[in-house]
Amino acid sequence: MTTPSSSVSLSTVHVIVDDPDAAVVFYRDTLGLTVRNEVAQGDFRWITLSTESQPEIQIVLSQPHAGRSQEDGDAIAALLAKGELRTLHFRTDDLDATFEKVAGAPGAEVLQEPVSQPWGTRDAAVRDPAGNMVRIEQA
Template structure:
């Protein structure tokens, strides 16, 4: 039996701002975009791993109002799990994110004691995004 990662969901309150960050700043490619009941799901992936897709979705999409409100509250507080990327040029990626200015910089590229060099941001929705050097 083989199991592999297929999709990862990232909640966003503004799909257009999230798209500008993940597509235009980080360089992910849009694979699919669907609208339903006033909500959007945008699926992106990297050129090197097209089989792993990141789905940007809104907190109230596909759930009850109560659950959507709870998700939105956690998103607003920055309390949802983040997403981690790997790049072969951390400094270049960091400078691009800084130059575009659509993410809050939390940590400049740093050598971590556990052996990785990484940087940290908050995307336009407040999600933690860490990028490490491959």
Template sequence: MTISLSHVHLLADDPDAALAFYRDTLGLELRSEVENDGFRWITLSTPDQPEIEIVISQPRAGHSEEDGAAIEALLAKGELPGLLFRTDDLDGAFERVRAAGNAEIVQEPTDQFWGVRDAAFRDPAGNMVRISQA
């Protein structure tokens, strides 16, 4: 038996802003967009790992009104799990994000005490995104 990662889910209150950040700024490739019942699901992947897809959906999609509101509140606070990426050019990736102006810079490229060099941002929805040097 083998088990492998296929999808990671991420929430975004503005699908267009999320698409601009992940596709246009970070360079992920759009795999699909699905609309259903007034909501959108956007699927992207990195060129080097097309088998692992990031599915971006809206906080209220598929949830009750009460649960959707609670999820939206957590997203607005930046309290939901984010994504960690790896690159061979952290400084280049950081400069692309800074130049695009569509993310909040949380941490410039830094050598961490645990041996990783990384940077951190909040995407347009407030999700934490960390990028480390491979």
């Protein structure tokens, strides 16, 4: 007897940032994401954003110590400062125009200008103001 198959889809991606205001400027004003929700708890904030083309997928910006012990928050903050947290990947219809906008964003660091990769993707890479790597590929 087989069980009915269920559909699984991506719902939320968490991105650790040290300065929520700078992160919102980058993800909202530079990449064009929409702020859907903002929740404050004490000294910390969680900010939920999404893209117009995939509003069901949430990107949640949070700080290293939000909802964590001091020790765990310190460890995550250290990894963030070294740029060792996971990469966030985006897709765009116009890589050159998006890259120009991102490269000029406050706090962004260009890691790789647009280039065709051997595996068939044309992409670019930057660090957001918190140091997270963000790769953007041509759709």
